[in-house]
Amino acid sequence: MRSFIFGTDWGEDCDDVVALRILARKHKAGEIKLLGIAINTCIDESAASLDAFLASEGVELLPIGIDRSATELCKKITYQKRLATSGKARITNADAEDGVNLYRRILAEATEPIEIIEVGFLQVLAGLLESEADEISPLDGIELVRTKVAKIWSMAGKFDEDGGREYNIHKSELTRKAADTVVKKCPVPITFLGFEIGFPVITGGDAVLKEGDVLLDAMRDYGNGHGRNSWDPMTALLAVIGDEEKAGYNTVHGTVSVDIATGANYFAKSENGLHAYVVKKFDDTYYAEAINKIIA
Ligand SMILES: [Ca+2]
Structure with a gap:
């Protein structure tokens, strides 16, 4: 069975919650194994709200990591409050591991290749790549990723123009760096799902989810009770399917670069590039229906 670590800027948008429902349901169904979750934003309710959502999905207590320094990356308190005070949370931030440690530990312990889904900011993955050998593993971050990670699926970037700007990359100096x-140090393939892919695909909301559904409450808390753009759930479903072609996409291969000053991203096409971005083969309803079928 394929195993995943999920990275999320939990709280910055509600499409992360839609993505996590997909992963939680596939995990519960035994189709994938979710090994842990790393949160790359930090407010007091972060770990508790994420765990409460998993608990209400019927998922066992999973290892949760957090970047405790990321207090500048999420100022929004929307669904986190409701979930953290729902009485379902089994942990708080104090119980969560450091995000980079979580990655290092899970990768060090892994005996099978692991895939990473990242639908938020990239500083925890950058921290992993820059990590040194320690008591967890004699391998530095780049070697750990090279030997243990099969592939990374990332919601980041904008690829329908040269020099596009997308939030997960351009938000701040920290996220741009x-x-x-x-993109410079990761030694394994990354498939990017860009802003332009998820923007026109609307999923979830009250046309799809029943009253009383925690996901609908979370979407309403965020202000998207009638549905939300599908950047993160499309990335999660693409990763779960595990094959761009089968998931309904063509891929363009090459190398991504980022302008640290502006947060713009660029793409140099090449057959052997470690990066790829996806392009839709079908119309938007195809992807929306695939997601709504899983989350309803
Ligand atoms: Ca996100």
């Missing part, structure tokens, strides 16, 4: 580090 992190994205630059990841």
Whole structure:
């Protein structure tokens, strides 16, 4: 069975919650194994709200990591409050591991290749790549990733124009540097799902989800009770399917670069590039229906 670590800027948008429902349901169904989750934003309710959502999905207590320094990356308190005070949370931030440690530990312990899904900012992955050998593993971050990670699926970038700007990359100096580090240092393939792919695909909301559904409450808390753009759930479903072609996409291969000053991303096409971005083969309803079928 394929195993995943999920990275999320939990709280910055509600499409992360839609993505996590897909992963939680596939994990519960035994189709994938979710080994852990790394949160790359930090407010007091971060770990508790994420765990409460997993608990309400019927998922066992999973290893959760957090970047405790990322307090500048999420100022929004929307669904986190409701979930953290729902009485379902089994942990708080204090119980969560450091995000980079979580990655290092899970990768060090892995006996099978692991895939990473990242639908938020890239500083924890950058921290992993820049990590040194320690008591967890004699391998530095780049070697750990090279030997243990099969592939990374990332919601980041904008690829329908040269020099496009997308939030997960351009938000701040920290996120721009992190994205630059990841695209330069990551030794394994990364498939990017860009802003332009998820923007026109609307999923979830009250046309799809029943009253009383925690996901609908979270979407309403965020202000998207009638559905939300599908950047993160499309990335999660693409990763779960595990094959761009089968998931309904063509791929363009090459190398991503990031302008640290502006947060713009660029793409140099090449057959052997470690990076790829996806392009839709079908119309938007194809992807929306595939997601709604899973989350409803
Ligand atoms: Ca996100």
